[in-house]
Amino acid sequence: EKQPCMPTHPQKPLIIKTGVQFTTKVRLLVKLPEVDYQLKVKTTFDKDLPPGRVRQFFILTNNTKVMDIEDYSNGCLSVEFRHLQLKEKKYINGTKGNEGLLSVTEELHSLSFEACFTVQGLTIDLETCSLPLVVISNVSQLPGGWASVMWYNLLTDEPRNLAFFGNPPRAGWTQLSEVLSWQFSTFAGRGLNKEQLAMLGEKLLGQHASCSDYQVSWSKFAKENIPGKPFSFWMWLDSILELIKKHLLPVWNENYIMGFVSKEMERVLLKAREPGTFLLRFSESHLGGITFTWVEHGENGDVKFNSVEPYTKNRLSALPFADIIRDYKVITDGVVPENPLKFLYPDIPKDEAFGRLYNSQPSKVHPYIPSTLIPISEMRSSASSTPRSCPSPEPPMTPGEFDMLSENLCFDIDTVSSNHNEKQT
């Protein structure tokens, strides 16, 4: 009879952090014949949960409230609990929650609502409970918790299977990829296209990607590390989602970030384009990084690809990404800085694509000269001995002003580790 709405973390329902306030609301779906007395509702966390195996929590703050008539709806009774807060139960005896089998973000909990009332001499007990909840103690556990919520909702319709992660089912790639795209459309405003999803599928499934609908295990999705990397597939993907949310929203929504593209595909795409054509791609080797790769032609006709060291949230909070693209310079042999980025793949002039997104920061602090940061890469001219385009008589750059690149890299070489994700579609 009741329909429990759910507690919230910022935009992530069903995840509750200990010590942080959350809100929940219950509505009585039947109208009561007599409402001449107060109907109290009590919420209990982890009710009837047997001790052992998992942690248990309780509601720190006031957990009883009186139902009231909703003014805006059709007059049914409802109650909203606010400022609820969770704390872990500590056991005196040895039984410590979370015994190794499941990680804390795989533990499922629940919030129960109880009410008892009497109508015409008849005592009626009402009880209902929430969908499974994940309890975390630090925001660093939010990605793991959200992975659990996604997997549960994707793969079961049961309202309360708290043992779900004892033996979690696999997910078909088709349905999983849909969920992944939803994440991006929900949290970043634009979902993933076929090509992007294909790259993710390959990364996750390796050679099985060609199968019509390979089943992905929970472990492969969120628990095992990607071979050769210290993070799981979902951790990696979520770090990118966070990067977009905080630093790349307009660029992402304009569809200027190809993002998920293998290094091989990147080359195939750029090879035939004008020199100075670049594309934007998320780092596969580090969490939450974005890089650009551009193509150059040496005078002996060979094609060179360069990728800049990925920008992470720290760098991007010092300088917005569009400004990085606008101002990026390469200095070769300490001579003349030049911006190698000319056309966004396939052939959009850089300023045409990013012009509206540049942050013109005039910063009129009167007696001072405005100053801004500029991203620069320094390279030695390669073995192919590029001639100096402007051998100025007195070099404007003092030699030794920068630490020289210890090595010049003309070709972008894949890491040597044997991961499954270096295939080409």
Added chain:
Amino acid sequence: EKQPCMPTHPQKPLIIKTGVQFTTKVRLLVKLPEVDYQLKVKTTFDKDLPPGRVRQFFILTNNTKVMDIEDYSNGCLSVEFRHLQLKEKKYINGTKGNEGLLSVTEELHSLSFEACFTVQGLTIDLETCSLPLVVISNVSQLPGGWASVMWYNLLTDEPRNLAFFGNPPRAGWTQLSEVLSWQFSTFAGRGLNKEQLAMLGEKLLGQHASCSDYQVSWSKFAKENIPGKPFSFWMWLDSILELIKKHLLPVWNENYIMGFVSKEMERVLLKAREPGTFLLRFSESHLGGITFTWVEHGENGDVKFNSVEPYTKNRLSALPFADIIRDYKVITDGVVPENPLKFLYPDIPKDEAFGRLYNSQPSKVHPYIPSTLIPISEMRSSASSTPRSCPSPEPPMTPGEFDMLSENLCFDIDTVSSNHNEKQT
């Protein structure tokens, strides 16, 4: 008989933040004849403080402990309270603490210790209490609280005058300047020299600075805003101290930051030096900023001074200050970037002074090209029409790549507001 040690905030004793743990220790200075029973000590916060006028706090956690023999000292009894935590008492009736007269950082509180024991049928009560304490609820109040602690310690020897800020005495500039220098030597490792203190004195006292020992009021020191600025003298000075602690420690300790020097004095000093001579100075107009000013000679023999927009903690956490000095470039008319900083005042070659402090960040992320940020200012050539030093046939900087400075400033002009701090020593 007891000697109370004091609770701590990071390096700032006598200031306690609500909800944050603190520690205190009491020692019994006389040896007891019989110690065959446990001697309990109880701590009470704001004991005997009459309600009204000021906020009152209490200790949330366990406040009673048994004294123990100190193993390392001469066997006297002592007890250390850890994990103490403060919370404000809320009154049901209208009496709300802090009634307008004093700001919360001027309220003085105290921590009391009580013990009661019986020797040979004689009951003895022991009680002692701490020096006055300031209670804050957010770190943003720490500077204000520390100002109070300094003023109290500077101007009274009373152990417990909680009404001190009801009518705070003035401080002689001589003793105050000593305290200010101590702040820098304690928290930044190097104190202030005569010239720096003279500039501060002038800033605080205006024309009175010449008086042999002008008295500074508490209000002028920490409460009133500096004329024309939205912050008090101490807030300004403390913001600089924080900037040094977090971002400028080595540079400050090498004595490379003149820091406190008026804009007039700056010019006098730089005027006679080589072009490219620069000095480092803290911003007077903004909290926690540092700038450099360098001198240039126009070809018509005139002397020009340029000051860069001050760097604040945000910028400095993107790029360390020494690297800013190393890499700073000025672009005139979008042509050729040049670093105008050559000699640290009076005549130390830049790299000789700062060489050891540069952060060479090779950042060997293999397949990528390292990238770093560089601070740049862009200027139009001035009305005196500086000829282009290198009119390259194909300008390497694309025109319009930066937002142009709306105005070129040859002379650094003081703000027009009538503050007292624009005098010359």
Added chain:
DNA sequence: ACAGTTTCCCGTAAATGC
């Protein structure tokens, strides 16, 4: 409306537990 003050809580670092 507003300024002084407190609360809230993310995100990093440190502590803790296993």
Added chain:
DNA sequence: TGCATTTACGGGAAACTG
């Protein structure tokens, strides 16, 4: 010892409260 998890709390921002 190392990893998983929790605790601590600075710091920015929102909420509070006269």
